[in-house]
Amino acid sequence: MSTESNKKDYSKANRIKIHQPDASKADRFNPRNRIYVRAVEGLWSRLRTRLGWAAMLFFLILPWIPWGNRQAVWFNLAEQKFHIFGLTIWPQDLTLLAALLMIAAFGLFFVTTYLGRVWCGYTCPQTVWTFIFIWFEEKLEGARNKRMKLDQLPWSFNKLWRKAAKHASWILISLITAMTFVSYFVPTREVYVDVFTLSASGGIYFWVVLFTIATYGNAGWMREIMCIHMCPYARFQAAMFDKNTYIVGYDTKRGEDRGPRSRKSDPKELGLGDCIDCDLCVQVCPTGIDIRNGLQYECINCGACIDACDNTMERMGYDKGLIAYTTENKLDNVEEKVLRPKLVGYGVVLTAMILIFVYASATIAPIRIDVIRDRNELFRENNEGLIENTFTLKLLNKTEQDHNYTLSVEGLPDYTWYGAQEVKIAGGEVLTLPISVAVDPVDLSRTMTKINFKVVSESVDEPIEATQESRFFSQ
Numbered sequence: 001m002s003t004e005s006n007k008k009d010y011s012k013a014n015r016i017k018i019h020q021p022d023a024s025k026a027d028r029f030n031p032r033n034r035i036y037v038r039a040v041e042g043l044w045s046r047l048r049t050r051l052g053w054a055a056m057l058f059f060l061i062l063p064w065i066p067w068g069n070r071q072a073v074w075f076n077l078a079e080q081k082f083h084i085f086g087l088t089i090w091p092q093d094l095t096l097l098a099a100l101l102m103i104a105a106f107g108l109f110f111v112t113t114y115l116g117r118v119w120c121g122y123t124c125p126q127t128v129w130t131f132i133f134i135w136f137e138e139k140l141e142g143a144r145n146k147r148m149k150l151d152q153l154p155w156s157f158n159k160l161w162r163k164a165a166k167h168a169s170w171i172l173i174s175l176i177t178a179m180t181f182v183s184y185f186v187p188t189r190e191v192y193v194d195v196f197t198l199s200a201s202g203g204i205y206f207w208v209v210l211f212t213i214a215t216y217g218n219a220g221w222m223r224e225i226m227c228i229h230m231c232p233y234a235r236f237q238a239a240m241f242d243k244n245t246y247i248v249g250y251d252t253k254r255g256e257d258r259g260p261r262s263r264k265s266d267p268k269e270l271g272l273g274d275c276i277d278c279d280l281c282v283q284v285c286p287t288g289i290d291i292r293n294g295l296q297y298e299c300i301n302c303g304a305c306i307d308a309c310d311n312t313m314e315r316m317g318y319d320k321g322l323i324a325y326t327t328e329n330k331l332d333n334v335e336e337k338v339l340r341p342k343l344v345g346y347g348v349v350l351t352a353m354i355l356i357f358v359y360a361s362a363t364i365a366p367i368r369i370d371v372i373r374d375r376n377e378l379f380r381e382n383n384e385g386l387i388e389n390t391f392t393l394k395l396l397n398k399t400e401q402d403h404n405y406t407l408s409v410e411g412l413p414d415y416t417w418y419g420a421q422e423v424k425i426a427g428g429e430v431l432t433l434p435i436s437v438a439v440d441p442v443d444l445s446r447t448m449t450k451i452n453f454k455v456v457s458e459s460v461d462e463p464i465e466a467t468q469e470s471r472f473f474s475q
Contacts, residue, residue, distance in 0.1 A: 034151075035224055037134055038144040038283040042307025048121065052128040060176070063183035068400055075185050081428070087361055088398060088428075092368055099357040106353060110346040112240045116247050116325075120233070121302035126226050129177070129219035130286065136169045144283060170220045171212070178211035224287040228298050238297065243328040244337050248301055250275075250292045250323050251331060258292075263316055274318050281305035281323060291323060301325075367405070368396040369455045371470045378473040386416060386438035387474045393433045395455060397425040403457040403464065407435075411451035412472060413443040437472065447475040 065072040067085055074083040082089040082097070089096050108119060120127060141147045141162050150159055183191045186204060194200035195208060218226055227234060241247075255275035261267060267274065275292065282290045284304040289296050291305050309323040329336050374390035382388045397403055407421050419435030437451075449472045457464040 035286070035288040036144045036148050036283075037286050038280070038308075039138055040280075040284040040304055040307045040311070042303075042310060044303030045307045048127075048131070048302060048304075051122050052131055055123055055125075055128050056132065060180050063180060063188040070400075071183075071188055073184060074187070077185055079428070087364075088400075090368075090396065090398060092396070093360075093364060096357065096360050096364070099353055099360065102353045103350065103357060106346055106350040109240055110343065110350050112237060113242070113245060113343045113346055115301075116241070116245050117233075117237060117299070117301040118246075120227065120300035124300075126218060126231070127286070127300065127302065129173075129215060130223050132173065133170055133219045134286075136173075137166055140166045140169070167220075170216055174212045174215035174219075175208070177215045178208045181211050182207050224298075227287055227300055234297050240342070242340065242342065243332075243334070244340060246301075246325050246327055247295055248291055248299055248303065248306060248323065249295070249326040249328070249331050251321070251326075252292075255292065255322050274313065274316075274322050276312065276316065278312055280308040280312060284308045295328070364398070365466050366397075366399045366464050367403075367455055367457065367466045368398060369453055369466050369468045370394040370396075371453050371468045373470065379475070381441075382438060384416075384438070385441075387441050387444065388418075388436050388438040389472050390434070390436045391453075391470065393435060393453065395423065395425055395431045395433065397427055397429055397431075399464075400427040402426050405455050405457045407433075408454050408456075409437055409451055410454055410467075411449060412437070412439055415439050439472070439474075441474060444474045448473055 062073050063071055067083070070083060072083070072085050076083065080091050087096075111119060137147065141150055150162065153159055179191055179195065182204060191200070191204065191208075195204065200208075222230075255273040257272050258275040258277040259270070259272045260276055260278075261270055261272060279290075281292065282288070282305075284307070285291070286302060286304065287298045287300060289298045291299065303325065306323050306325065310320040313320045313322055327336055370393070372392040372394065374392075377390065379387055379389050393407070395405065402424060404422065404424050407417075407423070409415060409417070416438040417435065418438065420433060423431060423433065425431045451470050451472050452467045453470060454467045455465060
């Protein structure tokens with residue numbers, strides 16, 4: 001084999017020009033470097049728009065959905081319980097909440113390893129609200145070039161009313177967003193009625209104002225700064241990427257050398273690739289990067305540059321796909337692997353957590369009993385000569401209906417119960433019940449006996465019961 005066959009191919013088709021960035025434009029916090037996002041039509045833009053509006057409507061409508069005598073989704077911090085439709089998560093069910101968070105985390109890891117940052121590009125709240133703000137900006141100030149020109153013009157009535165209308169719409173969206181967010185923690189009707197009648201608590205006003213400012217600042221002003229500099233996901237996503245992860249990629253072999261040309265000219269005769277260097281892929285990018293410079297952590301996989309490039313290729317009569325959702329292996333003509341250890345590992349853990357959550361949700365006990373012993377006195381002999389142990393029972397009715405319960409103890413011979421043995425507990429309430437259990441010492445063969453307190457309700461179609469283990473001491 002000749003040594004020349006082992007040499008890398010340094011032909012123009014395998015080279016990409018190095019474009020030295022302007023350092024003055026690298027500072028995203030400089031108002032002069034504001035990104036004016038150009039509107040684009042295409043498959044991925046339509047998908048992103050529809051998903052964005054659907055996500056926003058889902059977020060806005062969800063707190064208004066009724067469920068019995070409450071709203072369907074209500075994170076009631078005051079009473080320390082989360083209502084998610086028919087499921088109520090109490091502090092005692094913390095494993096359910098932990099499983100739910102792990103499902104969200106590993107679901108994100110799995111999707112990212114396989115499809116890249118599609119969460120960022122299509123359903124992340126920062127992206128959704130930013131594009132909604134941009135939509136209002138375009139409707140009120142015009143397309144990209146008009147917005148740039150408007151910002152350069154001196155102040156006039158035309159500029160003033162357009163700017164005022166834009167910011168008013170942003171503030172209105174931010175206010176609705178903030179009130180909706182607070183409605184997940186405070187009953188929705190109370191939030192809207194109390195806020196607009198000036199009868200809400202100071203805490204509600206504080207959170208509404210805070211989230212209004214945060215939404216207005218993030219989606220209106222910060223935008224790509226949040227994605228590039230402040231969001232931790234952009235930083236650690238590289239740990240989940242591999243050469244088979246789908247990314248927005250530019251085909252350098254097909255696109256280089258770049259250069260303008262007429263539609264009728266033959267790019268091969270001009271020594272050019274398919275890229276006409278129109279820069280539309282940069283103008284439509286919400287983070288302002290040039291995807292032709294390779295994979296960059298700033299890319300959120302929104303696909304806007306794909307639509308822009310496909311439209312250009314169609315106008316030029318070239319094949320689409322110069323910029324596309326692809327993988328590094330596909331760009332390098334290497335066989336792609338769908339099943340790989342990292343992806344399988346995330347999938348196994350995700351499936352396991354979903355199964356655990358479903359099982360735990362289906363088997364959650366509608367009544368819970370906690371037993372607290374009297375720590376000051378393990379036992380005592382009462383006036384009747386019986387050995388008596390004192391306990392405090394905490395009974396939690398996790399259902400939303402009132403129930404009558406009967407209490408008993410298992411594991412002891414003939415015993416005497418001091419205190420209420422039949423109780424009624426309202427839905428979602430906790431009953432603290434001090435009781436004592438006494439046994440004739442003749443019937444006790446050991447100094448310590450394992451016992452089980454049992455609570456039963458037969459006022460429903462299927463009996464509700466729960467048990468809790470404890471100890472009975474005689475010495």
